[in-house]
Amino acid sequence: MPIISAYPEPIQQAIAYLSHLPGIGSRSAERMVLSMMTWKPEEREGLGCAIAALASKVAHCPICGNYTEVGHPCHICTSEARQRDIICVVEQVPQLHIIEKSGSYKGLYHVLGGKLSPMNGKGPNDLRIAELAQRLEGEAIKELLLALSPDIEGEATANYLAQLFTRPGLTITRIASGVPIGADLTFADSATLATAISGRRVITMN
Amino acid sequence: MPIISAYPEPIQQAIAYLSHLPGIGSRSAERMVLSMMTWKPEEREGLGCAIAALASKVAHCPICGNYTEVGHPCHICTSEARQRDIICVVEQVPQLHIIEKSGSYKGLYHVLGGKLSPMNGKGPNDLRIAELAQRLEGEAIKELLLALSPDIEGEATANYLAQLFTRPGLTITRIASGVPIGADLTFADSATLATAISGRRVITMN
Numbered sequence: 001m002p003i004i005s006a007y008p009e010p011i012q013q014a015i016a017y018l019s020h021l022p023g024i025g026s027r028s029a030e031r032m033v034l035s036m037m038t039w040k041p042e043e044r045e046g047l048g049c050a051i052a053a054l055a056s057k058v059a060h061c062p063i064c065g066n067y068t069e070v071g072h073p074c075h076i077c078t079s080e081a082r083q084r085d086i087i088c089v090v091e092q093v094p095q096l097h098i099i100e101k102s103g104s105y106k107g108l109y110h111v112l113g114g115k116l117s118p119m120n121g122k123g124p125n126d127l128r129i130a131e132l133a134q135r136l137e138g139e140a141i142k143e144l145l146l147a148l149s150p151d152i153e154g155e156a157t158a159n160y161l162a163q164l165f166t167r168p169g170l171t172i173t174r175i176a177s178g179v180p181i182g183a184d185l186t187f188a189d190s191a192t193l194a195t196a197i198s199g200r201r202v203i204t205m206n
Numbered sequence: 207m208p209i210i211s212a213y214p215e216p217i218q219q220a221i222a223y224l225s226h227l228p229g230i231g232s233r234s235a236e237r238m239v240l241s242m243m244t245w246k247p248e249e250r251e252g253l254g255c256a257i258a259a260l261a262s263k264v265a266h267c268p269i270c271g272n273y274t275e276v277g278h279p280c281h282i283c284t285s286e287a288r289q290r291d292i293i294c295v296v297e298q299v300p301q302l303h304i305i306e307k308s309g310s311y312k313g314l315y316h317v318l319g320g321k322l323s324p325m326n327g328k329g330p331n332d333l334r335i336a337e338l339a340q341r342l343e344g345e346a347i348k349e350l351l352l353a354l355s356p357d358i359e360g361e362a363t364a365n366y367l368a369q370l371f372t373r374p375g376l377t378i379t380r381i382a383s384g385v386p387i388g389a390d391l392t393f394a395d396s397a398t399l400a401t402a403i404s405g406r407r408v409i410t411m412n
Contacts (some may be wrong), residue, residue, distance in 0.1 A: 034303075046223060
């Protein structure tokens with residue numbers, strides 16, 4: 001445990017907070033704060049205000065659960081350019097943004113806020129499932145794309161949702177699992193390989 | 207370049223500021239801010255205020271140049287427990303704290319604010335050399351320990367200071383250079399090895 005008590009109080013506080021971040025130890029946090037000390041004062045105030053504003057100015061979108069400015073539905077829910085008959089279900093907001101960055105999806109989203117996890121006491125009532133049901137009632141949705149992690153809890157959640165929302169006119173899909181693009185097959189685990197083989201696609205057929 | 211424009215304004219701002227930090231790309235900054243979003247609001251406000259306070263509450267110690275709370279000399283300059291006849295000269299504040307953490311030095315410090323670097327237009331007047339001269343006049347200093355980096359500019363600065371401050375009763379020393387403790391000799395560069403060999407110490411002598 002490095003001694004950080006030699007720094008003035010505000011430096012110590014900033015270090016302590018930053019070292020709560022995943023992957024940031026007290027040593028990295030210290031380096032970050034010392035680096036901030038070389039910034040212009042207005043830059044430090046800018047960052048400080050931006051972080052403090054996260055608390056008061058950013059909220060979850062009342063429709064899909066994405067981050068948005070307080071009091072407004074998010075820019076995806078309000079966009080005219082999005083395909084409005086498909087909802088992609090994700091666990092958390094960061095996954096929504098990863099899908100957005102891929103540029104491969106132009107529909108709407110629904111953030112569940114986690115996955116079913118009986119071990120951690122997380123049941124259907126702890127997720128935004130009722131909200132999803134309501135949207136499926138109110139909006140003209142033709143497809144529900146379940147973009148949940150391909151792990152045990154993700155599978156269980158996907159199965160639960162598929163069962164719950166099965167009804168005429170609604171296609172329920174799941175993102176494909178398999179060997180990642182660019183990966184070396186030598187290092188693929190057997191579960192991934194099994195999924196990749198059972199989900200194989202036809203290239204040519206004579 | 208990842209698209210970050212999908213986030214609300216305060217999130218984008220925080221990401222932009224954090225990615226100015228050395229070793230933090232926009233991807234890591236994004237992960238940090240998304241992780242902050244899972245904090246309690248008061249924690250985010252705490253971090254934000256701590257960072258903003260760095261600008262208004264932390265200043266350089268008027269004596270040694272260390273970071274301190276505005277209006278007070280630093281806790282090292284004011285400590286009764288420190289050896290007051292030796293000054294360790296460092297380039298920047300982080301190096302002072304690295305030496306403090308080693309627990310191997312109990313004297314005073316003087317932060318130069320850099321090293322002589324004619325290539326970057328940094329001459330003696332851009333460093334806190336006049337302040338050091340004044341301290342050597344006013345305080346009863348017996349040793350000046352030059353803890354400058356063992357690179358070309360550090361050497362030049364050390365030589366300059368040694369020449370400038372040579373006088374009866376003042377010992378001027380320099381931290382030892384050599385192979386780092388714990389390092390594998392196989393990977394030591396020749397300059398380090400040459401320094402380590404020319405600076406070799408006697409273990410036994412018959």
